[in-house]
Amino acid sequence: MSSAQNSDSVSHLTQREAAEIDETLMGPLGFSVDQLMELAGLSVATSIAEVYKPSEYDRVLAICGPGSNGGDGLVAARHLYHFGYKPSVCYPKRTQKPLYTGLVTQLESLSIPFLSVEDLPLDFSKDFDIIVDAMFGFSFHGTPRPPFDDLIKRLLCLHGYDQTRQKRPVIVSVDIPSGWHVEEGDIGDEGIKPDMLVSLTAPKLCAKKSSGPHHFLGGRFVPPVIADKYKLRLPPYPGTSMCVRIGKAPNVDISALRENYISPEFLEEQVESDPINQFRKWVDDAIAAGLREPNAMALSTVGKDGKPSSRMVLLKGVDRGGFVWCTNYESRKACELCDNPHASLLFYWDGLNRQVSIFLRLALFHLSTLPAGSLKMVPLFSPSLSKLESYLLDVKNQTEQFF
Numbered sequence: 039m040s041s042a043q044n045s046d047s048v049s050h051l052t053q054r055e056a057a058e059i060d061e062t063l064m065g066p067l068g069f070s071v072d073q074l075m076e077l078a079g080l081s082v083a084t085s086i087a088e089v090y091k092p093s094e095y096d097r098v099l100a101i102c103g104p105g106s107n108g109g110d111g112l113v114a115a116r117h118l119y120h121f122g123y124k125p126s127v128c129y130p131k132r133t134q135k136p137l138y139t140g141l142v143t144q145l146e147s148l149s150i151p152f153l154s155v156e157d158l159p160l161d162f163s164k165d166f167d168i169i170v171d172a173m174f175g176f177s178f179h180g181t182p183r184p185p186f187d188d189l190i191k192r193l194l195c196l197h198g199y200d201q202t203r204q205k206r207p208v209i210v211s212v213d214i215p216s217g218w219h220v221e222e223g224d225i226g227d228e229g230i231k232p233d234m235l236v237s238l239t240a241p242k243l244c245a246k247k248s249s250g251p252h253h254f255l256g257g258r259f260v261p262p263v264i265a266d267k268y269k270l271r272l273p274p275y276p277g278t279s280m281c282v283r284i285g286k287a288p289n290v291d292i293s294a295l296r297e298n299y300i301s302p303e304f305l306e307e308q309v310e311s312d313p314i315n316q317f318r319k320w321v322d323d324a325i326a327a328g329l330r331e332p333n334a335m336a337l338s339t340v341g342k343d344g345k346p347s348s349r350m351v352l353l354k355g356v357d358r359g360g361f362v363w364c365t366n367y368e369s370r371k372a373c374e375l376c377d378n379p380h381a382s383l384l385f386y387w388d389g390l391n392r393q394v395s396i397f398l399r400l401a402l403f404h405l406s407t408l409p410a411g412s413l414k415m416v417p418l419f420s421p422s423l424s425k426l427e428s429y430l431l432d433v434k435n436q437t438e439q440f441f
């Protein structure tokens with residue numbers, strides 16, 4: 039997750055400074071262009087993935103120019119493929135250097151389609167969800183020459199859809215919105231208006247004129263010696279993230295938030311006959327998928343007053359006899375369970391599109407066998423419930439004894 043930074047507090051580079059930093063990185067500081075391009079393209083892909091989820095925006099067209107900006111687009115397309123998107127690439131002016139031919143081979147080996155300008159639909163709106171604009175970066179000058187002039191016009195046409203409220207692909211510009219002056223920005227207000235700008239190393243002056251909803255910074259490789267020399271104020275990158283949001287996140291209409299849950303079919307005959315086995319299987323899947331706190335569960339209880347309350351707790355164990363978790367015996371949940379032994383558990387595994395809801399009652403049997411502070415809950419579906427009932431002591435008496 040990237041955290042937001044105020045864009046005014048971040049330094050902006052002139053075209054000359056951007057080129058100088060590039061030369062210093064690849065000269066005295068010992069970086070290779072391949073390395074920087076890989077990190078730049080990865081930052082673009084991770085910025086996209088932060089905002090546009092593949093479940094809704096999987097059809098990506100990366101339009102790549104002849105220079106390093108185009109190379110960033112090729113690298114981003116590869117990472118997006120591995121993140122679950124379906125990229126296509128338009129790369130009309132190919133650079134015949136090993137770095138670029140290698141990037142093309144890598145994409146071809148993933149069966150990523152390369153589309154010529156003629157192959158592309160005149161209207162991009164129906165075929166793509168995301169257009170990655172990787173035509174020109176900080177070395178752009180003058181006015182765009184063919185075929186990029188025409189491609190930029192097609193991107194401009196997409197803005198017409200904003201008035202009609204029809205869905206259109208979002209435009210993600212790499213480093214510079216193509217066609218914009220690197221320092222002056224969108225002269226004449228006639229250029230493309232990217233929905234997301236991913237600045238690399240540091241934003242260029244033109245980024246001050248970008249008013250799209252998402253501005254990210256990528257390229258987590260600037261050594262302090264460069265930052266000191268150019269007196270760069272750059273935001274910290276959170277955790278291990280390759281990108282950081284600059285500026286405020288847009289206000290989102292909560293009612294419009296809706297994920298499309300696409301999961302493999304789950305048929306009745308695939309369900310384990312024993313619900314505990316099924317549950318264990320799904321916990322194992324959540325662990326294998328690397329989900330955070332796969333044992334987190336919402337525990338809902340109802341006290342004497344009949345009012346429900348919920349909180350997140352961690353599952354400490356499960357077997358046919360029930361679900362174990364820990365609590366302070368004087369906590370609100372423990373007291374509520376003491377008054378009313380019925381409760382429900384909800385596990386939600388985002389990323390697997392799965393949830394499990396279980397209705398239970400408190401069981402205090404074999405309490406001495408449980409770790410201190412633990413409570414055991416018996417699922418109401420448990421086939422052995424009637425057998426367990428015999429172990430269930432009078433909850434009220436027991437809890438008074440233990441709490």
Ligand SMILES: NC(=O)C1=CN([C@@H]2O[C@H](COP(=O)(O)OP(=O)(O)OC[C@H]3O[C@@H](n4cnc5c(N)ncnc54)[C@H](OP(=O)(O)O)[C@@H]3O)[C@@H](O)[C@H]2O)[C@H](O)CC1
Nearest residue numbers: 074075105106107174175176177178179181182183213239
């Ligand atoms: N340190 C970093 O931040 C890194 C940034 N990276 C990316 O690199 C670009 C800058 O790359 P560069 O190769 O210097 O330049 P561009 O990609 O902007 O494009 C240069 C090519 O574009 C042609 N060009 C220029 N103007 C036009 C025009 N009006 N019409 C058509 N073509 C144009 C130019 O040809 P010329 O004959 O005109 O010279 C070049 O072929 C930066 O923005 C980042 O995206 C690195 O990937 C990593 C390090």
Ligand SMILES: [K+]
Nearest residue numbers: 171174212214
């Ligand atoms: K660009």
